[in-house]
Amino acid sequence: MKIVLAIIQDQDTHRLSKKFTENNVRATKLSTTGSFLKSGNTTFIIGIEDERVDEVLEIIKETCESREQYMPNPTTSIDPTIDTFIGATIKVPIGGATVFVLPVDSFHQF
Ligand code: 2BA
Numbered sequence: 001m002k003i004v005l006a007i008i009q010d011q012d013t014h015r016l017s018k019k020f021t022e023n024n025v026r027a028t029k030l031s032t033t034g035s036f037l038k039s040g041n042t043t044f045i046i047g048i049e050d051e052r053v054d055e056v057l058e059i060i061k062e063t064c065e066s067r068e069q070y071m072p073n074p075t076t077s078i079d080p081t082i083d084t085f086i087g088a089t090i091k092v093p094i095g096g097a098t099v100f101v102l103p104v105d106s107f108h109q110f
Helices: 010-022 050-063
Strands: 002-009 027-033 040-048 067-072 089-094 097-103
Touching: 002 010, 002 050, 010 027, 010 040, 010 050, 040 050, 050 097
Parallel strands: none
Antiparallel strands: 002 040, 002 097, 027 040, 067 089
16 A cells, blocks of 8 residues: 655645545545745645556646746845745746655554
8 A cells, every 4th residue: 555645736626636536536635835835735645555556646647737826036035034025026837746655554444
């Protein structure tokens, strides 16, 4: 068994949950925050049999879109200790999904 940890954009969460349900993939959804943009994203925890990992990766790949987001340029911050910015914005690409696949020592449901 493996754990797939998938960090995705909030806009894709509903479609991905639906796809997992349709394909009998069990998952837990966490509300998370990216440390760079400091905006919300979603992390799915998926426990899955080894032979279904590729299927899960394919579902994530075809469901999650790459996008670009604008943020205030941190190099023009008035004071780095506060979240106040002046000046130009920069364009930040956000991947469709950031995915980690981890081994599982054991799995129990009581
Ligand atoms: P954030 O940390 O908010 O990052 C959003 C996007 O900003 C990233 O997209 C990347 O294009 C850019 N970015 C992040 N750190 C940067 C830096 N130090 N300098 C310049 N640009 C930077 P993605 O790479 O697609 O990542 C999307 C989200 O996935 C991230 O949101 C974070 O929550 C998570 N993530 C990405 N890589 C990770 C990793 N190695 N470990 C844990 N979480 C990760």
